Amino acid sequence: MIRTIFYQIYFQRKRELAFFFIVFSLILLYLGFQTMEIDKKFKQMSTPDLAIAGQSDSDGVIRFRFYKQLPGLEADLKQNLPTQVQTYGVVMRNILSTQNVKTLEKVEYSVIGVQPGFFSSQLAHSLKEGTLPAAGKKEAVLGAFAARYYQVKVGDRLPPMVTLREDLDESVTADFTVSGILNDDVTYFRGAVIVSRDLFPAQTDNAVIAYFKGHTDISRIGTALESLISRFPVGSVQSFYETKRETQRSAILHMAVIGAGALLMAWLLITTFMKGMTRKIGLMKALGVPNRVLRKINLLGFGSLIAACFLTGLAGTYAVKWSFDRSMSRVYGFSVEYYRMNGLTILSLLLMACLLFVILFGMIHFKGSRISPRSSMLDSH
Numbered sequence: 415m416i417r418t419i420f421y422q423i424y425f426q427r428k429r430e431l432a433f434f435f436i437v438f439s440l441i442l443l444y445l446g447f448q449t450m451e452i453d454k455k456f457k458q459m460s461t462p463d464l465a466i467a468g469q470s471d472s473d474g475v476i477r478f479r480f481y482k483q484l485p486g487l488e489a490d491l492k493q494n495l496p497t498q499v500q501t502y503g504v505v506m507r508n509i510l511s512t513q514n515v516k517t518l519e520k521v522e523y524s525v526i527g528v529q530p531g532f533f534s535s536q537l538a539h540s541l542k543e544g545t546l547p548a549a550g551k552k553e554a555v556l557g558a559f560a561a562r563y564y565q566v567k568v569g570d571r572l573p574p575m576v577t578l579r580e581d582l583d584e585s586v587t588a589d590f591t592v593s594g595i596l597n598d599d600v601t602y603f604r605g606a607v608i609v610s611r612d613l614f615p616a617q618t619d620n621a622v623i624a625y626f627k628g629h630t631d632i633s634r635i636g637t638a639l640e641s642l643i644s645r646f647p648v649g650s651v652q653s654f655y656e657t658k659r660e661t662q663r664s665a666i667l668h669m670a671v672i673g674a675g676a677l678l679m680a681w682l683l684i685t686t687f688m689k690g691m692t693r694k695i696g697l698m699k700a701l702g703v704p705n706r707v708l709r710k711i712n713l714l715g716f717g718s719l720i721a722a723c724f725l726t727g728l729a730g731t732y733a734v735k736w737s738f739d740r741s742m743s744r745v746y747g748f749s750v751e752y753y754r755m756n757g758l759t760i761l762s763l764l765l766m767a768c769l770l771f772v773i774l775f776g777m778i779h780f781k782g783s784r785i786s787p788r789s790s791m792l793d794s795h
């Protein structure tokens with residue numbers, strides 16, 4: 415009965431109900447898709463701001479030992495670069511390189527030995543599944559492409575060739591098991607198997623990666639690098655700082671614009687719905703509906719309607735994600751999770767639905783407490 419009264423009073427024609435349902439569901443779908451896009455941009459923050467690698471062999475052959483060693487470079491960088499620059503000396507071993515014939519993207523499959531603190535400080539928020547390697551255990555975190563290439567899941571053993579050992583003997587038992595897999599969005603490490611270098615204490619750095627904290631004077635860093643690099647057999651220096659900061663600024667601006675846009679569309683929907691509300695509330699009061707019952711009608715009616723819109727928007731968001739994932743999987747030739755629908759996406763939709771409910775319920779309750787049946791009927795004429 416309450417639901418019948420609610421729909422007959424507030425939505426006298428079915429097309430009014432359909433309009434409200436479709437418009438708000440589309441607003442939630444739009445917000446959900448854009449939240450996934452913003453989350454994808456922020457996931458790029460796991461990419462190092464700076465990557466320095468040793469020289470490759472002059473004959474151009476890519477061997478298991480990917481780069482020449484750079485002993486002492488990481489220590490010099492720590493001493494000469496600003497304190498907000500966090501550096502990590504790493505050991506990189508090449509497995510193979512591939513290039514997608516459709517996208518022309520090149521993927522380097524490699525083993526990277528990092529300091530134990532690197533996992534918690536730089537990769538903790540980038541895991542898609544599993545956990546970070548436990549201290550002292552032969553466990554590895556894999557990039558999304560590496561997991562697909564080796565066809566492994568969390569808990570599986572990796573092939574013997576995935577190691578930092580110098581000798582490659584495939585008859586040797588596998589060294590590592592998979593403890594975790596990174597998101598597809600972590601592009602820099604997508605082909606990497608990342609292990610603790612403490613398990614191979616004899617290995618010497620042949621690369622250094624660095625992360626900049628907050629605002630960093632990039633020109634000062636460039637000057638320091640020029641003097642340091644001349645003393646080491648450096649083969650390449652890659653800077654991702656400007657790209658990352660531009661992505662971060664773009665994501666923040668995107669978030670502000672999307673939030674404002676979604677709120678504006680929701681407000682326009684509310685103002686459209688509130689037209690003639692004085693007469694509708696007055697009609698219910700004229701029928702003898704007490705305020706207590708009126709609140710119950712609004713609570714259950716708007717609650718069930720907005721909940722239905724929320725579920726529809728959520729399902730629509732998942733359908734869009736599935737469509738993009740399937741399309742990109744066809745391009746790459748294997749399963750790709752292009753967008754990730756996580757708790758942030760669901761939370762953004764839930765907050766918008768709750769906000770609309772609170773505003774609608776509050777406005778109707780406020781308006782209803784200030785009018786009488788007689789005054790509302792007179793105002794409607």
